[in-house]
Structures are given as structure tokens and as C-alpha cells.
Amino acid sequence: MIQGKLITMDEFTIQETRKFPQATGELSSLLRDIALAGKVINKQVRKAGLADILGKHGATNVQGEEQMKLDVLANETLIHVLKNSSDCSGIASEENDNVVPYEDTFSANSKYIVLFDPLDGSSNIDVNASIGTIFSIYRRVSELGKPCCEKDFLQPGNRLMAAGYIIYGSSTMMVYATRLSVNGFTLEPSIGEFCLSHPNIKIPDNGKIYSINQGNTVKFSAGMRAYLDYCMESKKEEGRPYSHRYIGSMVGDLHRTLIKGGIFMYPADKSSPNGKLRLQYECNPMAFIVEAAGGMASDGTTDILDVQPTELHQRVPVFIGSKNMVNKALEFVNMPEVVAN
Numbered sequence: 001m002i003q004g005k006l007i008t009m010d011e012f013t014i015q016e017t018r019k020f021p022q023a024t025g026e027l028s029s030l031l032r033d034i035a036l037a038g039k040v041i042n043k044q045v046r047k048a049g050l051a052d053i054l055g056k057h058g059a060t061n062v063q064g065e066e067q068m069k070l071d072v073l074a075n076e077t078l079i080h081v082l083k084n085s086s087d088c089s090g091i092a093s094e095e096n097d098n099v100v101p102y103e104d105t106f107s108a109n110s111k112y113i114v115l116f117d118p119l120d121g122s123s124n125i126d127v128n129a130s131i132g133t134i135f136s137i138y139r140r141v142s143e144l145g146k147p148c149c150e151k152d153f154l155q156p157g158n159r160l161m162a163a164g165y166i167i168y169g170s171s172t173m174m175v176y177a178t179r180l181s182v183n184g185f186t187l188e189p190s191i192g193e194f195c196l197s198h199p200n201i202k203i204p205d206n207g208k209i210y211s212i213n214q215g216n217t218v219k220f221s222a223g224m225r226a227y228l229d230y231c232m233e234s235k236k237e238e239g240r241p242y243s244h245r246y247i248g249s250m251v252g253d254l255h256r257t258l259i260k261g262g263i264f265m266y267p268a269d270k271s272s273p274n275g276k277l278r279l280q281y282e283c284n285p286m287a288f289i290v291e292a293a294g295g296m297a298s299d300g301t302t303d304i305l306d307v308q309p310t311e312l313h314q315r316v317p318v319f320i321g322s323k324n325m326v327n328k329a330l331e332f333v334n335m336p337e338v339v340a341n
């Protein structure tokens with residue numbers, strides 16, 4: 001707020017850019033393009049209950065998941081907006097089997113690439129629960145002047161330049177992290193602008209909410225089951241057991257975790273040895289945001305951001321949130337099996 005005046009995301013990113021004389025403003029411009037795509041997707045999401053765009057699109061994506069029509073619309077919106085951006089050389093999407101280099105000369109000379117999950121949590125679309133767009137921005141490693149290629153999209157999360165999400169919930173918010181801070185912007189529909197509402201977000205070191213699909217418990221390791229027992233027991237020092245919250249939409253569960261503290265987990269299990277969530281489209285961007293806010297993200301043994309991707313759509317187990325809670329969970333998960341039984 002400046003003298004009670006709203007600060008738009010554009011004003012904020014320009015102010016941030018001015019702090020670094022060597023900054024070219026390209027990253028800020030790319031963030032503004034993503035925000036534009038978010039506004040277009042938001043318009044489609046907000047009318048989903050009315051327009052005939054509910055229901056299955058019929059196609060299935062590389063994950064074998066049936067695509068809801070909004071998934072497709074969101075994906076196409078992001079591809080179109082970023083193709084017309086002056087700062088993106090190509091994209092990779094959870095909905096596309098392969099990377100999509102933009103073939104024009106201008107894009108071939110752009111220095112950034114973007115990965116996204118266009119509409120995460122899409123199974124919640126027709127029950128009106130929070131869903132979201134997740135994005136990651138890397139500086140490309142391939143030669144400028146030529147189309148970007150797959151190696152640009154297989155960089156570890158510790159090389160991210162920025163990452164964020166747009167959550168279509170009770171309000172529409174865009175939260176993004178650079179290496180300096182995490183900031184949240186709420187869409188003000190009357191002016192069509194994202195306005196700064198959550199400056200310099202920090203995740204509490206502790207929380208009282210654990211978030212996991214407990215329906216998978218029978219498939220979890222003994223250590224994982226021991227941690228869930230710990231969460232459910234009444235802890236004298238905390239006065240009550242933790243609360244369990246699970247929306248089934250990573251953006252919704254992690255936005256709550258970021259704001260209130262807590263832990264979100266999608267661990268490996270007997271039928272999914274690498275868990276379910278995708279490293280490049282969900283776990284790396286969320287880990288970058290949470291760690292920039294002072295939290296922690298692990299695959300059970302390694303910091304998520306240090307995992308070297310080998311495949312575009314690879315999955316990874318994830319424990320992410322308040323650092324003290326993640327460390328406690330890892331104690332249980334990594335205890336010798338015989339002790340945990």
C-alpha cells in the first residue's frame with residue numbers, strides 16, 4: 001500500500017527491477033505475460049458452472065488422465081500468450097508429451113523458458129473446489145539464436161529464476177517467488193489487475209495441519225505410517241492432535257500450508273514407488289516458493305531442488321512445508337524399518 005493506494009503487480013515488478021540497475025526487465029515482462037494468461041483462464045474457470053465446458057474433453061494427456069475441457073483451454077491459453085511474449089523461447093506443459101520450442105526468430109533469441117501445469121487439481125473443477133496454474137521460469141542453457149530444446153527443461157529446481165502459481169479459489173491470487181522474496185497478489189476484478197495483498201510471505205517454522213491422502217495409508221511404508229500415528233496422537237506439548245486437511249489440489253493445499261504453516265506430503269507407496277506428483281511441473285516450483293519463504297522441501301532423502309531431472313514428466317515423492325514439521329516427518333520416514341514396525 002502506498003498512502004492507502006493499491007500497488008498493482010506491474011508497479012511492483014517495475015519497482016523491484018529498479019533495485020537492480022543491471023536488470024533488463026525481461027523476467028518482469030514474462031511474469032506479466034503469465035499474469036495475463038491467468039486472467040484469461042480465471043474468466044473461463046469462473047463461468048465453468050454455466051458454460052458448456054464442464055465434463056470430459058475426451059482426450060487423455062501423457063499422464064493417462066482424462067482431460068477436462070478447462071485443462072485444454074488453460075493449456076492453449078498459456079501456449080498462445082507465451083508464444084506472443086517477447087521473453088519466452090518455448091514451453092513444456094504437463095499436458096504435452098514433448099517440449100514446445102517456439103520456431104520464430106524472435107523466440108529463438110529469447111533467454112527464458114517456461115514449464116507449467118496449466119490447471120492443477122482439475123478433478124475439482126466440477127465440484128467448485130480450488131484449482132490452480134503452476135509455472136516455472138528457467139534461463140535457457142541452449143545456444144541463443146536457435147530453438148530451445150529438451151535440456152533447457154531438464155534443469156534442477158536450484159536453477160530456477162522464478163516460480164509461482166495462480167490459485168482460482170475464493171479469490172484469484174497470483175503468488176510468485178524470485179530468489180529474493182515471495183509475494184502474493186489478489187485479482188481486483190473491477191480493474192482487472194493483480195494487486196499486492198501478501199508482501200514478503202514467510203512460512204511459519206511450525207504448524208498444526210498435516211495434509212496427505214490418508215486413503216493410501218495401507219500402501220505406505222512402516223515409517224510413513226508411524227509418522228501418521230504421531231500426527232494423530234494427542235501431543236501434550238501441543239495440547240491437541242494435529243488437524244488433517246486435504247483438498248486434492250496441490251495448489252490449494254500448498255497455498256494454505258504457505259500461509260498458515262503445516263506439511264503437505266505425497267510420499268512413495270507400494271503402487272507408486274516415485275509418488276504421484278511431477279518433479280518439473282508441481283514439486284520444483286512449489287519447493288522453490290516454499291524454500292524462498294523459509295520452509296523446506298524433500299523427496300525423503302534429498303532437497304527437491306537438488307534432484308537432477310532425467311525425464312520431463314518424472315514423478316517424485318514430496319514432503320514440503322514448515323521446516324520443523326518436514327524434519328520431524330523425515331525422522332520417521334527414514335527410521336530403520338524394523339524399529340518402525
Ligand code: P6P
Pocket residue numbers: 120121122123213248249250251276277
Ligand atoms: P490424489 C491433482 O490431480 C494432483 O496432481 C495434485 O494437485 C493433488 O495434490 C494430487 O494430484 C491429488 O492426488 O491421488 O490424492 O487424488
